[in-house]
Amino acid sequence: MLARLFKNITRNQVELPVDIVSIISEINNLYLAMEERLANEELQHRSKELSEQIRSGTAGEFLLPEAYALVKLACRRVLGIVVHDVQLYGAIMLYRGHIAEMKTGEGKTVTAVFPAFLQALEGHGVHIATVNEYLAERDSRKMGDIFRMLGLTVGCIIAGMSPAVRKAEYLQDVIYSTHVELGFDYLRDHLVLSTGEKVQRGLYDIIIDEVDSILIDEARTPLIISAPPGSGQQYLFFIDEKIKKLSESHVQIVESHKHVVLTEEGMDYCENLFSVDNLTKQEHSELYHYIVQALRANYVFKRDVDYVIIRHDDGSEEAVIIDPSTGRPMLGRRFMEGLHQAIEAKEGILVQGQPKTLATITLQNFFAMYAQICGMTGTAMESKDELRDIYGIDVVRIPTHRPVIRKDLRDLLFFTEEAKFNRVINDIRRIHETGQPVLVGTADIKRSEYVSSMLTVAGIPHRLLNAKHIDEEAKIIEQAGAYGAVTIATNMAGRGVDIKLEPGVKELGGLYVLGTSRHESSRIDNQLRGRSGRQGDPGYSRFYASLEDEMLWQYYPERLLDELENANFDLLEPIPRKRFFKGISDAQKQVESQHFFMRKQLLAFDCVLNLQRLAMYSIRDALLETGEVHAKLTDSIPDVILNIVQGFFSNSAESFNFAGIMAAVRSVFPDRRPLKLEFQDEVTADTITVSLASQISLIFEEITELCGESVHQVERQAMISALDLHWMNFIEAVEEVKKGVGLQAYGNMDPYIQFEKEISTMFEEMMHAIRQDSLRNVWLQLQRLRPNVAC
Structure with missing residues (x-):
């Protein structure tokens, strides 16, 4: 449907659908006319007239060319930028309720202003969701001046705000926030004791930045509001101490589901440890549950990979979950069913009681309540089928303003992690000596610190960016394009911040992106790769992998492993034959399939629960009103x-x-x-x-x-x-x-x-x-x- 009428009509070296070319031409003509005759103060007057027309029944699509011309003019006068035709194309697709796939550096943040302005003229309040609070605050501040020039108000909602402040922010025309805060406010609004305590004023239009990260990567974890946990359950320390005595023969680890089961030998051993006759009996079910969670905490969930220990100013320590997609700490979130307490016992910090769940909802069902949802990202085509099936939205690929000239080099696959990282360090040294900046992507905090220690030993100056340095994230990532810079980051850390090349760096080949492993999702690999080559800049990218990497260790095809065992390859050098590289993509597809199944399963259960949730919230709202x-x-x-x-x-x-x-x-x-x-x-x-x-x-x-x-x-x-x-x-x-x-x-x-x-x-x-x-x-x-x- 969306691919119809594509003609070889070239505007600024990009091909656009013929109907879109007509609309963009009209926007640009109106923009040129306004530039000559409209003073800044007249923009607000014209915006007000457009708002009155929309509220009286005029279709927004009919007013789109003039509205977008006003925004383009405001962008020029406020930020001093000229919006490209491809950005207007993306903005049109967003207003029509689609996902616009726009590459890194193509101006997604500015593109979102166009549909947000037109939607806000209806008077309901438009939500713009970002992946973190830094981006929400930055965009509300930077883009806010554009909206204000056009007569609209802008709000921003972040964690820690009081209900009164939140309510005031939600009354603005355009509200920037994170998807988590928007979802939690919806749940909290259904826990209040009077309508006056509610902060949101309805769910109408939402524009989601980094939409695949939010709708796909984070959709495996529901939003949960819990009662404050109490302290106690000190016997978990006793269980943890006993569990640490088990050996590998006592457990069977199911990595794909992050689960552990006791072998027959392990079951006998635990029954002796805890002096019970049969752990599978009903009277021992609680003990067995805590044993399994302690096993998961000790054998599957890893510090600096799945969680970090944060020390607070008062000296207390807290186990904080790491978002597996972004590498960022998820403050306020806890593993459920006693797992978080088992981790606290494992780490020797205060064990808090399992909190009662007060309210919960999946991101899929939360976003489904908006009247219209749209979004933008640099990587969505790989998940277009899931986005269409679950959210009912199509993905449209937006051409780049300038051709991408980045060189994506062939992966290097090694037998061992040691051989891989030795090559990584040698290549970083070689590139660094030329002055070309290097961005090193790692899968988790532990490996980022490992690479950092190796670079320190090698005498290569660098900067480390991971979940432990989240406050410095934007500053560090922005400087990654400087001459001679070496920056280490978890694969998605800093996403949403452009890396601009320092003068002279283009001549050296641009930014060199070096991925130290393949991620479980090819989209996230592409997000890292897309850091280089923005706006027609030169650049390089290459991924390094080893058969000892967690994903390949579990999912690399057995048939290829059998062939490698019989091959006479040098174990310290990259595997030379291309056919073995296909095993990497096969492993990724298997993991992505499992993750899709988990998201689908979560949604299937929550869709059933959602009927009861909506009925319950309706009854509760009626009682309040x-x-x-x-x-x-x-x-x-x-x-x-x-x-x-x-x-x-x-x-x-x-x-x-x-x-x-x-x-x-x-x-x-x-x-x-x-x-x-x-x-x-x-x-x-x-x-x-x-x-x-x-x-x-x-x-x-x-x-x-x-x-x-x-x-x-x-x-x-x-x-x-x-x-x-x-x-x-x-x-x-x-x-x-x-x-x-x-x-x-x-x-x-x-x-x-x-x-x-x-x-x-x-x-x-x-x-x-x-x-x-x-x-x-x-x-x-x-x-x-x-x-x-x-x-």
Whole structure:
């Protein structure tokens, strides 16, 4: 669809669709006319007129040429830049709800201003999501002057802001933030106790920078808001101490799922260690769970790879998760199901209690709530099918303003890591001696520090950038194009910051990007490679890999390994034959397939839960917004009593446990006044319910009338409190069901169908419990208000 009508129409040496050429031509003509006749103060006046037209029903697409001409003029007057036609092409695609793949250095940040301006004229507030707070603050400040010249306001939301400040920022026309903060604010808005405490004003339009990083790489981890964890569980230190005594024969590591299982020998050994007869028995299930998590902490999750230990000013230490895609610390996030506590025990720092989950949502379902989603990145075509299938958005490749002349050299594949890194250091030395700058990409912090130590021994000056130096990230990466610079970075660290070449560096060949291993995703390799060769600059890139690299160790094809064993190659030199390089791409494809399955599985489960989440949030919002909830409570009395009575129901009237029914009803409606059971018809669950409900309803009305206006606040708080408590327990129970359907075989039954059935039943049970607890809480609260009425 999007590739239709491509003609060989050349504008500034790029080929564009013929219909796009027409729109861009109109934008440029309007821009030239405005440049001559519109003063700066008149831009705001024209923006206001466009806004009035859109709000009166004029289609934004119809006003796009003039709106974009205004933005192009503001860019020239504020930043002194001329926006290229390819940027206008990307901006048009963004407004139409697509993903624009634009190479590094092509001006994505400025491109996003165009659709954001046009969308903001509708008055709803446009969100621009970035991958980190540095970019959010930088872009809101730098691009903010453009918006302000056009009469719009700009906000920025980062971690640590108070609710009052957040609310004020969300009232602006354009809001920059991170995807995490936007998602957490959505969840927090459904935990507040009054509508006035909400900070967001709706989810309308969002533009996502580095869209593949956010929608693909981070989509395997849901957003979770938890209650503050308590300290304790010191016995985990005891378990960790015991686990450290196990040997390799006791465990089997499943690296692809970051999991560990005990071998038969390991099971026997652990049973002796912990003095239990059979770890698989139900009474030992909790101990077995902690043992498995301790094994994962010690054998699979690695310090400076999966997490870092951060020392705070007060001397305390904290284990902080490292984002596997960006290499950045994920402050405030914790591994679930006791794994984080196991890591804390392993590292000998304070073990904090497992927090209760208050709210959770996947990024996929969060972004699906926006009326329109679009984004830009330098690498999206590799994931275009997933982006279309899950998010319903197409990827459009935007041509570069100038041809890419970077030379991408063939990979060098080695047998061992030692041989690989020796060659890496030698090549860095050789390149550095010419003055050509080198950007060294590593897969994780540990290897970046290893390369740094080798360069130090070799006497090669360099700068190290990884998750431990996040505050210096932008400054370091911006200087990576200086003469003779050697910069070490985790593969995606500094993304979003352009590397500009120092004068004279182009003549030396430009920036040389050297990847010390292949990443699990080819997209992230391309992101690193794309650091070089921006805007037609020269450059080089090359990746170095070894069969001992984690990914290749696990996934390199067995058939090729067999051939290599029989080949007579020098173990210290690169493997000479090209056919063995295909094993690298085969390994990447296998890992990417597994990650896709994990994202798909996470989404499948959360899509089922999302129905309950939306229903729950709708009920909660209605409670906050309505003037009173008394009618809802009164209407629920028959349902609550029927649910109680049905628990005692049988086909025989003689077998009815009337005493039990009365006791159960009084546990919900504690009152000393007598209740009578009178029937005109046969005795059934319905007739008992009618008799009791009518009496309870009359007493309830008496109590609420005597308590006056204060009853409304009591009722609302009681219902919200019951709803929040049961929803928190429901989320926890859902996780247990999810684990169950993943571990058990249901014959030919789809596990997601089984999951849906189970949690649908659980949801109905939860709603009954919410209604019952709400009435009990209200009844007790009202008795405290008027103790002489009923007790």
